[in-house]
Amino acid sequence: MDLDRQKEINMSEEMIPVHPDDLMKFDCNSKNECFNECCRDLNQALTPYDVLRLKNNLGILSQTFLKKYTSLHYGPESGLPVVEFKPNPQTGHACPFVTSKGCSVYEDRPGSCRMYPLARAIARSRENGEIAEYFALIEEPHCKGFGFETKQTIREWLKGQDVGKHNEQNDKLMELISLKNTILPGKLEGAQADQFYLALYDLDEFRHQIAQNDLLNGISAPQELIEEIKKDDELLLDFGIQWAKYMLFGIQMKFGE
Ligand code: SF4
Numbered sequence: 001m002d003l004d005r006q007k008e009i010n011m012s013e014e015m016i017p018v019h020p021d022d023l024m025k026f027d028c029n030s031k032n033e034c035f036n037e038c039c040r041d042l043n044q045a046l047t048p049y050d051v052l053r054l055k056n057n058l059g060i061l062s063q064t065f066l067k068k069y070t071s072l073h074y075g076p077e078s079g080l081p082v083v084e085f086k087p088n089p090q091t092g093h094a095c096p097f098v099t100s101k102g103c104s105v106y107e108d109r110p111g112s113c114r115m116y117p118l119a120r121a122i123a124r125s126r127e128n129g130e131i132a133e134y135f136a137l138i139e140e141p142h143c144k145g146f147g148f149e150t151k152q153t154i155r156e157w158l159k160g161q162d163v164g165k166h167n168e169q170n171d172k173l174m175e176l177i178s179l180k181n182t183i184l185p186g187k188l189e190g191a192q193a194d195q196f197y198l199a200l201y202d203l204d205e206f207r208h209q210i211a212q213n214d215l216l217n218g219i220s221a222p223q224e225l226i227e228e229i230k231k232d233d234e235l236l237l238d239f240g241i242q243w244a245k246y247m248l249f250g251i252q253m254k255f256g257e
């Protein structure tokens with residue numbers, strides 16, 4: 001089971017399993033005394049889809065976004081790239097996008113911001129690949145939104161957060177990481193880690209290198225698809241995930257599914 005939550009969870013925090021049909025006993029609003037507290041003292045990893053949405057919200061290239069707003073390190077055992085908001089001690093490690101009025105990139109905020117204070121875990125069926133979801137509420141001491149009665153179920157609350165697309169894309173990342181752990185359980189070599197980072201996080205550079213270099217050598221991608229990924233970032237990310245599977249594990253890319 002993979003826990004799809006990027007904000008660090010301390011063992012002291014209370015984790016309460018919940019069902020999607022349970023009522024959401026939580027209310028976050030700007031009148032809460034803790035307003036914006038959850039956007040400070042960050043230690044927040046970003047998924048490839050988070051980066052895609054944020055760089056497009058800001059109207060900048062992925063490389064510019066990654067350099068300006070993120071830091072990169074590699075998992076000590078997996079060698080996988082981990083992209084996080086760049087720590088800034090001068091702001092108390094606040095998110096670069098928090099303002100006194102709230103989140104300045106709200107429409108394109110990361111999936112973990114949308115889920116908060118819920119944690120989501122998934123289990124994928126070995127028989128048919130179907131995904132089962134599990135949720136838990138995490139009570140952190142600084143968050144004062146708990147205990148309010150709402151008429152919304154957790155399912156309805158999640159719909160309001162518009163988190164479906166993030167979860168769908170992030171599940172593809174989790175599948176890729178799970179494949180990596182099965183097929184290449186050791187540490188990724190430098191070039192492999194670079195390919196992973198390029199195809200998933202640095203999408204505009206990936207697109208550039210597809211056009212300029214021989215990245216698709218040996219891959220018979222339809223010309224129509226090559227034209228589409230020149231202008232569609234989400235298609236490009238799907239393509240990048242498949243390309244990474246091909247480059248790292250030799251799994252043939254599938255087109256038109
Ligand atoms: S992206 Fe927005 S919601 Fe997420 S931590 Fe930053 S300011 Fe808060």
Ligand code: SF4
Binds near residue numbers: 034035038039144
């Ligand atoms: S700390 Fe909790 S209640 Fe306060 S703004 Fe953040 S999510 Fe909302």
